[in-house]
Amino acid sequence: MEDSKIVDLYFKRSDMAIWETDRKYGTYLNQIAYNILRDRSDTEEILNDTYLAAWNAIPPIRPDSFKYFLSRITRNLSFDRMDYLHAQKRQALFVEMDECIPDQKNDVEKICEAQEIGMMLNRFLKTLDRKSCAVFVGRYYYTYTIRELSQQYSLSDRQVKYLLSKTRKRLRIYFEEEGVIL
Numbered sequence: 001m002e003d004s005k006i007v008d009l010y011f012k013r014s015d016m017a018i019w020e021t022d023r024k025y026g027t028y029l030n031q032i033a034y035n036i037l038r039d040r041s042d043t044e045e046i047l048n049d050t051y052l053a054a055w056n057a058i059p060p061i062r063p064d065s066f067k068y069f070l071s072r073i074t075r076n077l078s079f080d081r082m083d084y085l086h087a088q089k090r091q092a093l094f095v096e097m098d099e100c101i102p103d104q105k106n107d108v109e110k111i112c113e114a115q116e117i118g119m120m121l122n123r124f125l126k127t128l129d130r131k132s133c134a135v136f137v138g139r140y141y142y143t144y145t146i147r148e149l150s151q152q153y154s155l156s157d158r159q160v161k162y163l164l165s166k167t168r169k170r171l172r173i174y175f176e177e178e179g180v181i182l
Contacts, residue, residue: 005020124170
């Protein structure tokens with residue numbers, strides 16, 4: 001079923017909306033949550049919470065990209081759960097990005113800055129070759145491990161680490177050229 005039809009089911013408050021969402025995106029969302037949490041029972045709970053959050057958000061929201069709307073909910077819920085269960089683990093993953101992403105100020109500034117950084121990051125990703133972009137997004141969006149990335153892209157662990165390091169350095173330079181204070 002097309003995404004627009006599924007969203008229409010949400011607007012009609014039809015229970016079929018959840019069923020169709022799970023049928024089309026359940027495996028995809030499950031993989032996102034599992035990559036972050038590494039626990040099947042937590043992953044299953046996050047998936048159910050994702051469907052509830054989508055149910056509560058639609059309407060009034062009509063997402064432009066239903067797939068990415070759902071993936072964002074799943075990621076946020078997964079990271080919230082991980083923060084609750086293992087606050088140190090999430091910090092360790094993103095310590096690599098500390099030198100590339102600026103500190104956030106107050107709530108309004110934080111929201112505006114995060115949106116601008118997101119747009120700049122998307123522009124930066126478009127400058128990368130296909131493999132560099134896929135590895136970077138795999139690591140920092142889908143939270144794949146170095147080992148998973150090396151297997152997926154037929155690279156050694158060392159090559160993946162090097163590629164990520166090189167890309168982070170390029171990102172830092174890109175942000176500095178864009179006037180972002182790191």
